[in-house]
Amino acid sequence: xxxxxxxxADVYPAVKKKVSESEAEHAxxxxxxxxxxxxxxxxxxxDEPEFEAQLALLMHEVREHVAEEETxxxxxxxxxxxxxxxxxxxxxxxxxxxxAPTRPHPxxxxxxxxxxxLGPVTGLLDRMRDAVTRRGTER
Numbered sequence: 001x002x003x004x005x006x007x008x009a010d011v012y013p014a015v016k017k018k019v020s021e022s023e024a025e026h027a028x029x030x031x032x033x034x035x036x037x038x039x040x041x042x043x044x045x046x047d048e049p050e051f052e053a054q055l056a057l058l059m060h061e062v063r064e065h066v067a068e069e070e071t072x073x074x075x076x077x078x079x080x081x082x083x084x085x086x087x088x089x090x091x092x093x094x095x096x097x098x099x100a101p102t103r104p105h106p107x108x109x110x111x112x113x114x115x116x117x118l119g120p121v122t123g124l125l126d127r128m129r130d131a132v133t134r135r136g137t138e139r
Contacts, residue, residue: 005100
């Protein structure tokens with residue numbers, strides 16, 4: 001989720017502005033699909049019949065998204081952005097990931113100003129919930 005939120009907050013607006021609005025919008029829609037799938041998975045237990053199907057769907061969605069980024073969007077970005085701009089964008093992504101939500105929130109805004117205002121608050125609440133439930137730690 002952190003990666004997805006950071007791409008939506010930092011990378012896709014830059015892509016929309018300098019590369020292709022349609023590429024940015026397509027990538028955001030792929031994120032939205034995966035986020036909806038993650039939300040469904042979050043509500044399932046591993047032994048429920050639907051769990052494996054949803055997990056397989058998520059794996060397919062993520063693999064397809066990564067392949068499109070690596071073969072289409074990233075080459076386009078490398079041809080349009082300077083190396084300095086790409087490094088700066090990478091720094092922004094890493095910074096955003098530190099405060100981004102850790103759980104799926106498909107109904108949360110993914111456009112400014114809503115994402116910039118609610119994202120850090122949601123991220124803080126997610127990290128608090130993760131700490132209480134010990135999510136992401138070995139038990």
